[in-house]
Amino acid sequence: MAFTTEQIDRLNTSFSFLKPRLGLVGDIFERSLLETDPAMSTHLPMDRVSFELNMLLICGHTADLELLGDRFAEMGEDLAELGIGADQFPAARDAMLRAFAAVSGYTWTQRLQDDWASVFNTVAGSAFSKVPSYHKAA
Numbered sequence: 001m002a003f004t005t006e007q008i009d010r011l012n013t014s015f016s017f018l019k020p021r022l023g024l025v026g027d028i029f030e031r032s033l034l035e036t037d038p039a040m041s042t043h044l045p046m047d048r049v050s051f052e053l054n055m056l057l058i059c060g061h062t063a064d065l066e067l068l069g070d071r072f073a074e075m076g077e078d079l080a081e082l083g084i085g086a087d088q089f090p091a092a093r094d095a096m097l098r099a100f101a102a103v104s105g106y107t108w109t110q111r112l113q114d115d116w117a118s119v120f121n122t123v124a125g126s127a128f129s130k131v132p133s134y135h136k137a138a
Helices: 005-036 038-043 048-059 062-081 086-107 110-127 132-137
Strands: none
Touching: 005 038, 005 048, 005 062, 005 086, 005 110, 038 086, 048 062, 048 110, 062 110, 086 110
């Protein structure tokens, strides 16, 4: 999905606020994910260095996500090897959005919610595109 200039500006502004708070985002994400999908507890706690690097990769490149498709496909294959599939993506996406909203506070808007959901949906489409279970769950 190609994002408009306005969306990219909103996403970049939002991420500039979130970036120095990725540790807090990760804490809230884990708690939210466990509340939503307790089965994910086998995959937690997550590797915080990998989490932050992946967030930097995804959120720092919203203008050119399509160019990172191969990297996201590798991420999807890595997740599949851990037993994390496309069927768990909606819960993870929604937990991440709740974490972003909690950390963003009053600056969070429905537009940001929609923009970030589009980013994560785009990434998931690439990440799970080569994982056989993705096509069944989509």
